Amino acid sequence: MGGFAYQHVQKLTKSFEMVEHTYEVNVELEQILSYLKDAETGQRGYLISKDTLFLEPYYSSREKTNNSFARLKELTKNDKTQQNSLKNLSFLIAENLSIFDKSFKYANKNGTNTADFYALLNNGKNTMDSIRAKISKMIAHQNQLLQVRKKKSNESLTNTPLVIYSVLIITLVILLLTYAKINKDLKNLKKKNIQLEIFKESTNQSEIVSKHGNWTYYINEDKFEYSNNLYRLLGEQPQSFDPTIENFMKFVHPEDAENLQKQVNRMIKEENLPFIYYRIIQKNGNIKHFKAYGKMIVSEDNQKRLLGITSDITEEVKNYKLLEERNLELERNNKELSSFNHVASHDLQEPLRKIQTFISRLDHKEANNLSEKGKLYLERIKIAASRMRLLIDDLLQFSRTNKSEEVLEVTNMNLILENAKQELAETILEKEATITSDAIPEMTVIPFQIQQLFINLIGNSLKYSKQNVKPIIEISYSKINTDDVSKLKKPKYSNYHKLTFVDNGIGFDQEYAEKIFVLFSRLHNKNEYSGTGIGLSICKKIIDNHQGYIFAEGKLNKGATFEVFLPFK
Known part of the structure; x- marks a missing residue:
């Protein structure tokens, strides 16, 4: 803005100078005319009086005319019109002065009262008139330039206050904007400083809570810097000693000092520090286990720093x-x-088999010799032995249901389902059950466990069927996306196979939907329905081994539905 104002003032000054220049040209032109008139007057005085005193202004005017003419040539050097006029004027002045010289010589020789002398005077008069006309023309030209330059000067003079005022206003606006920007930046800087203070304090607190300290190794300067909490981890007050390797090594356990020193020397040489583990001994005798790690950072100005973290892992070690x-x-x-x-x-099974064998023989050969109470006791012994055998078999099955014992493989699920139905064929025929199923694609599963899953789920539906009602079991398949099923909590896969088992049995109250998968959990009296409460627990364990899900829904006397979700791999 200052430069712009200065430029405008320079322009105004130049317009004044141009006006002044025009006046100077006019003055010089007037002076040339005046000098020529003086020379003419001196000539006439001498011719009349023959007094050489009149020649003094004649000679001085000639010299002055030459000086003014030279000044005019300098003043009008950039004006071609005036330069051309000066050439003509120079010719006329030279001719006029030549006539003056001839007149002097002729008057001294032949006198002034002759026709030739009057002819010379007449030529001088005509030349002088031409000079006056040429100078008048040149003055007129300068006057035209003067009017133009006066107009520009007046415009510049008029606009100057407005321009300077505008420049001041713009400068003021820029200053205000600058102040606003600086004020805004200061507020942001204060805000950032506050955030940095908060971050610094939170960092200090996090170091205390997480039991770790920071350190920085300035490689170019070969010096260290420790955080306050690193001193605390050593059992010292913050900044209580100079952060040097020598001072730190004083706290290191003697058995770990040599190895740590090698690691530090290697760190300084290779500018890197992998995880290292060592112990320190505080002044109160407490032994702490430390873990340290460092990473190289190179700044824009090529300053190398090794940023490190030292953690107290004593509790982790314990x-x-x-x-x-x-x-x-x-x-x-x-x-x-x-x-x-x-x-x-x-x-256990060997003596149990003997007990069942002797019970069978006793029932076959000695039953008729027993009293009614004896027969009742015998029947109860048979039932208890059978339940014990079933419980042992189920416990063995549950303990063997372990994923680590089997390998996942691509399996024909329809064949697995048929094998399960063959296992339950006797019960299916006995109850005249109807089992329908969709075509199930191949899956990556543990075949034996999935077959056990099908046996347990179908067997469960057969066991809890209604009296005098033929069981109907429907098995359906679908592929689902996890986004479409809200009941899957934190699924590991985006797609799952869904198998649904629906029966028309006695069902159960929905409030027990999760309880039925708990080991030894039973919803019915053992005298009403046989079982150990392990079958569905085995199902749950098999599904967990496959990283899947199993859900149960039931309505009393309307049947039960089991949904199985297996990962789609």
């Missing part, structure tokens, strides 16, 4: 040791469980 102890205990329990399975499958 928990890891505790977890190891519990894992060992779990392994022992698993071995004991395996021993139990072996006992249940062999040692």
Whole structure:
């Protein structure tokens, strides 16, 4: 804005100078005419009086005329019209001065009262008239330029206050905008500073809560910087000693000092620090387990820094040791469980089979010798032995339902379903049950477990069928997207196979829909319906092994529906 105003003032000054220049040209033209008149007057005075005193203005005017003419040539050097006029004027002035010289010589020699002398005077008069006309024309030309330049000067003079005022207004507006921008930036800066303070404090608190400290190794300067909490992890007050490797190594456990020093030397050399583990001893004697990690950062000005984090993992180490102890205990329990399975499958079943064998013989050969109460007791023993055998078989089945024991493979599900129906063929014929199913595509499953799933679900529908009503079991298939089924919580796959088992049995109250999958859970009296409460628990475990879902819906005396969702792989 200042430059613009300066330029306008320069333009105004130049317009004044041009006006002044025009006046100077006119003055010089007038002076040339005046000098020539003086020379003419001096000539006449000398011719009349023959007094050489009159020649003094004649000679001085000639010199002055030459000076003015030279000045005019300089003033009008950029005006071609005036330059051409000056050439003509120079010729006329030279001719006029030549006539003056001839007149002097002729008058001194022949006198002034002759026809030739009067002819010279007449030529001089005509030349002088031409000079006056040429100068008048040149003055007129300058006057025209003067009017134009006066007009421009007046316009510049009129516009100057407006321009300067406008420049001041614009400058003021820019200053106000600048102030507003600076004020806004200051507010943002204050806001950012507050956020940085909050972030810094939250970082400090997070270090305290998570038991870790930060450190920075400035590689170019070969110096360290520790956060306050790193000092606290060492059992010291913040910034209580210089952050150097030597001071830090004083806290390191003697057994770990050599290895840590090697890692630090390697870090300085390779400008990198992978995870390292070591122990430190605080001044109060407490031993802490530390884990450290560093990563290289290169700034725009090529300054290298190694940013590191040191964490107190003492609790993790303790928990890891505790977890190891519990894992060992779990392994022992698993071995004991395996021993139990072996006992249940062999040692327990063998005496149970003998008991059932002797009960069968007693019932066949000695039943007639027993009293009515004896027969009742015998019948109850038979039922208890059968339930015990069924319970042992179901427990063995539940314990063997383990994904790690089987391998997932692409399986013909329709064949698996037929095998399950063959397993239940006797019950199906006995109850005259009708089982219908859709065509099921191949799936990636554990075949044995899925067959057990089908056996348990179909067997459950057969077991809890209505008296004097033929069971009807419908098995349908569909492929679903997880977005369309809200009941699937945190699904791992986007698509699932859906198998639906619908029967017309006695059903159940919906409030027990989740309870029926709990181990040993029964909704009916054992005298009403046989069973151990393990069958559906096995189903749930099989589905969990396949990372799927199983849901049950029921209505009393209207039947039950089981929905099975298996991952689509």
